[in-house]
Amino acid sequence: MRRKSEVLVVIFCLGLFMFVDAQPAWAYIGPGAGFAFLTSFLMLFASFFMAFFTLFTWPVRVFIRFFKRRNAYANAKTDRVVILGLDGLEPTITERLLQEGKLPNLKKLQEQGSYSHLQTTYPAISPVAWSAFSTGVDAGGHKIFDFLSRHKQTYMPELSSSKVGMPKRKLSLGKYEIPLGKPIVRLLRRSKSFWKILGENGIFSHVLRVPITFPPEKFNGALLSAMCTPDLWGTQGTFSFFTTDESVDPVKEGGDTQVVKREGDRVEGFIKGPENSISKQKEQLMLPFVAQILSDGEAELIIGKEKIHLKKNTYTEWIELKFKAGFGIKVQGIARFYLLDTSPHFRLYMTPINIDPEKPALPISFPYFYSVYLAKLFGKFATLGLAEDTWSLNEGILNEDAFLEQAYLIHEEREKQFFHALDKTKKGLCTVVIDAPDRIQHMFFRTLDADHPANKGKETEKYKNVIEEMYIKMDGLVGRTMEKVGKDDVFIVLSDHGFKSFRRGINLNVWLKENGYLTLKEGVTKTGEFFQGVDWCKTRAYAFGLAGVYLNVKGREKDGIVEPGEEYGKLKAELIKKLSGLKDTGTGEIAITEMYDSRKIYSGPYTNDGPDLISGYNIGYRISWNGATGVIDDVIFDDNVKAWSGDHCIDPKLVPGVIFTNRKITAARPALMDLAPTVLDLFGVKAPGYMNGQNIFQPGVGGDGDSRVVPNEVKEIEKTEVVAIDE
Amino acid sequence: MDIINAVLTAFFNLIFMPFKHLDPVWPMLAISFVTGILMLFVFKATSDQKGIKRAKNLVKGHFLAIRLYKDDISLMFDTMKNILLSNLLYMKQSLRPMLFLLIPMGIVLIQIGARYEHRPLRIGESTVLSLKLNDDVQLDQVRLDLPEGLSLEIPPVRVDAKKEISWRIKANVSGVFTLAFKYHGQVVDKQLAVIDELVPLSAEIAGNNLGVTVMNPNEHSLTEASFVSLVSVVYPAREFEFLGMETHWLVAFFVFSMVAAFSFKGVLGVEV
Incomplete structure (x- = not known):
């Protein structure tokens, strides 16, 4: 008993001794805690120093x-x-859910201001649409006509939004070549x-996940890149399946299958x-892993040294996945794992291996440390442009539940980042795009389509309620945002385009081939991806990307045969005539409602870089999977x-698309590209003359002659009818 | 307590043995290094590693906010508040491992302190030896037997009001001597080191004083029935020099162990 009490007294005395002893340094309790206190002190010191310096x-x-930006907010309306x-x-x-009372927050927003359809872009795809949103110009002005653009000399696809490459100057060092730059x-x-433009006028912005912002541009604000940000492989998202x-049949698209060895309960792969960019061989970097099966389902x-429990x-x-390239250089990415089966x-x-936001291998935010900042505050997050892995569900690797869980996990990350940015935006612009x-x-x-x-x-x-539940979730997000507005x-909720069922695919290149506009090389009956086997010297037109049709123009394309001028015009008119109203031979339905002459739609300086025709597919149709890959x-x-x-x-x-605002929209037919001039006007900044869009809060905007708009009126919910488009 | 002290001292004597005749810097380097690594293991095992990382990340994140929002004075103050709060969270994460480290680190520090706080006497040096006696002891009856090699420089000074006696002793030869204080048949021993080696020293021994016993582990404490309550020897402070710089041994231990831990925290995967 005495011994026990003595021990307790000793512990107490030691503790007291450590903290109260006359020598303060004795409060040091080991290197771990020592670090903690030292670091803590240094951090406090440094932060107070920085704050003092800043103040x-x-x-x-x-x-x-x-003096530089004295007009900031001077004429701002908000x-x-x-x-x-x-x-x-x-x-x-x-509209259906609004009528059923399932979107109370959007309804409230509409009642405060307005709801309307929002005209999308030609074609109606996110990179084109969000670029028009960002710049206020059509594709002829921002040069994003599709996800991919074709190389005029090779007819091969290139990512339309960004170019990533190694510096030209390199230092050769044995098996390595060190990039100089x-x-x-x-x-x-x-x-x-x-x-x-707002930044140039002294207005700070938070721009989160707006597509086609990779790499980020320098401006007065903080930006996190989105769509078209690549994964660590340099692709737009390639998952792995072990x-x-x-x-097993290998994954066909969007993924990589690896057959791994199992010995007993140990799996290695x-x-x-x-690819190793500093190696001359450019071999793919590999990271070994071991999976120890613990039980059925675990x-x-x-x-490396990390052990991750899989359930x-x-x-x-x-x-974190760290790939060693050599010379102590590591390329770091992040990935989530999902155990499908153990037996x-x-x-x-x-x-797909996302760029690690804490150690970005490529610039994914502006300033560069903004992604680091967000990761430090909220943990690592998906950085890939198309982060929700749709290919894994397409290929049957993940099931619907797993895909949904992944999509909402990513959505949660985005929400946190958005609300944080919103809290930090006391004045200025805060914009986010939610992909879910x-x-x-x-x-x-x-x-939704039986x-x-x-x-x-x-x-x-x-899964019949998945989409409705998603709309209700988004309405909840709107509600939480409204609490902070x-x-x-000015609060605006919008979508870049709507959505329809995709039942049937059209391979326009096959139609062009069968109608004598596209010719395959001698003996070729089926090409490989991206036109392998096409005889370009005998081809007058080809479909490329999701909606574009190009004429093979002499002097523009490498093996172009269509003379610019009269022949070009005639051929275009001929194709518009033949393809507009094209019927599906299988169902008898109209597959293409209208072919659009891009020269009549676009007005910017890059119009000639885009497709010559834009396909306007009917509801239920789209370019087929084969058609999209050439x-x-x-x-x-x-x-x-x-x-x-x-x-x-x-x-x-x-x-x-749709637009809800807490202000009255006075424009007759608001369009996505109106948002840029509208926001500029709200902050009292004059919109540049080259912008196609106009202020939606200003009367008289839009008109019947405006090719970008559909005839629809600003609607009050009471007057809204479900648009009678057959699903 | 004496048993624990004896075991621990013997153990540390064993550790220090290879360095006995070397410059004291070397054993300090070795012990700090080993302690740094061991404590790193303890820290890893007893702390919430994820929590620490999270707390550190928060501090770093708010730190970046200073740069990001440098033009907004209200956000700046907001950031300062967040830095302070996340720093407190970070420090809170260190409390648990600190509790676990308290005892082992205390032991290590006491044992190192016993060797580095003071040095033994050198030949020719003098020291003052003091006894604090119980109230009923007659001061003039207390006798000190000096072993050969030590000599009394001046007669003892007795302060009856404080019940204290002091002797001024000179060391004439090298060795670890046992001094015997005698009173009515009772004997109290105290060691006195006159040696050019790194040995543990007890500047004080006491009877009913746990603090003194803990801090002076090299010698047995006095029995409860002893006529003496405290024996003290004034050893000279040990000068600790590293790379030509004089410093306190504790600072050196702090720096060395931190450097060792810092060097190995990555290898051992410890978040501190």
Whole structure:
């Protein structure tokens, strides 16, 4: 007893001794805690120093700013504009749910201000649409005509929005070649974003996840890149699938299958990384892993020193993957894992390897540390442009539940970032684009369409409310945003386009071939991807991308044969005539409502770089999967049986977006490209003359002669009718 | 307590043995290094590693906010508040491992302190030896037997009001001597080191004083029945020099162990 009490007394005395002893240094309790206290002290010291420095120099900066940007907010109609972009929100669904009272926050917003359809762009796809939103010009002005553009000399696809390459100067060192300089990362979108113009006028902006912002531009604000930000492989998102099943069919698109070895309960494999850019061989970097199967449905994944617990049908946190390139150089990415099965076969899914926001291998934010800042505050997050892995569901690796979980995990990250940015935007612009509505509708639209070919063999009943639930969730997000928006702030909710069912695919290249406009090389009956086997010297027209048709123009394309001028004009008119109203030979339905002459739609200086014709597909149609990848066989029309069952790349008149604001929209026909001049005007900044858009809060905007608009009126909810477009 | 002290001292004597005749800097380097690594393990095992990382990230994140929002004075103040709060959170994360480290680190520091706080006497040096006696002891009856090699420089000074006696002793030869204080048949021993080696020293021994016993682990404490309550020897302070710089041993230990821990925290995967 005495001993015990003595021990307790000793502990007490030691503690007391450590903290109260006359020598303060004795409070040091080991290096760990020592570090903690030392670091803590240093951080406090440094932060107070920085704050003091900032405060001390603040008057100087205010003084400079006063002279440089003395007009900031001088003519502003509001101090704060908040734009919540909900990618792909469909008017017909929105209106139905509004009428059913399921979107109370959007209804409230409409009652405060306005609701209207929002005219989208030609074609109605996100990169084109959001670029028009950012710049206030059409594709002829911002030069983004599709996800891909064709190389005029090779007819091969190139990413239209950005170019990533290595510096030309390199130092050869044995098996390595060390780049002398920074990698080349260029944004190919032209024109100027409205937040850059705002910045030049002293107005700060937060721009989160607006598509086609990779690499980020320098401006007065903070920006996080979105659509077209690549994964670590340099692709737009390639997932990995590890399995011990040797008989499995490899993933066809968007993913990589790796058959791994299993010995007892131990599975070994390699995670493929990016190519080694400092090696002359440019071999793919590899990261070995071991998966120790613990029980049925549980395993431990060992990557380097890290051990990650895997549970069946459960996502892991974001895991750091460090690939060693040599000379101590590491390329770091992040991925989530999802254990599909441990028996009879081990099956493991890994998301595309996202650029690590804490250690970005490429610039994904402005300033460069903004992604680091967000990651430090909220944890690692998806940085890939198209982060929700639709291909894994298309390919049947993930099921619907897993895909939905992934989409909402990413959505949660975005929400946190958005509300944080909103809190920090006391004055200025805060804009975010939320991708979940687009991705979820792409993958679940079949559940709204009983006759959809993709429903065959797939669970439909269970998921029939997924889209409606998503709309209700987005309405909740609108509600939470409204709580933070003051009555003097301008709040806008919009979508870049709507959504329709994608039942049938059209391979326009096959139609062009069968009608004598496109010729294959001697003996070729089916081409490989991207026109391998096309005889360009005998080809007059080809379809490229999701909606474009190009004429093979002499002097423009490498092997062009169509003479510019009269022949070009005649051929274009001939194709418009033949393709507009084209009927599906299988169903008798009209597949193409209208072919558009791009020269009549676009007005900017880059118009000639775009397609010559834009296909306006009817509801239920889109370019087929083969058509999109430039494969030419003998099938013009086919059923779309993939999970990707909804789309918007159809006649833009049929897929307008939506716009809700807390201000009265006075424009007759608001369009997506009106947003840039509108926001500029709200902050009292004159919109540049080259902008096609106009202020939607100013009367008389839009008109029947305006090719970008569909005839629809600003509507009050009471007057709204569900647009009678057949689903 | 004496048993614990004896075991620990023996253990540390064993550790210090290879360095006995070296410059004291070397054993300090070795012990700090090993302690740094070991404590790193303890820290890892007893702390919430994810929580620490999260707290550190918050501090770093708010730090970046200073740069990001440097033009907005209200956001700047907001950021300062956040830095302060996240720093407190970070420090809170260190409390648990600190509690676990308290005892082992205390032991290590006491044992190192016993060797580095003071140095033994050198030949020719003098020191003052003091006894604090119980109230009922007659001061003139207390006798000190000096072993050969030590000599009394001046007669003892007795302060009856304080019940204290002091002797001024000179060291004439090298060795670890045992001094015997005698009173009515009772004997109290105290060691006195006159040696050019790194040995543990007890500047004080006491009977009913746990603090003194803990801090002076090299010698047995006095029995409860002893006529003496405290024996003290004034050893000279040890001068600790590293790379030509004179510093306190504790600072050196702090720096060395931190450097070792810092060097290995990445290898060992410890978040501190």
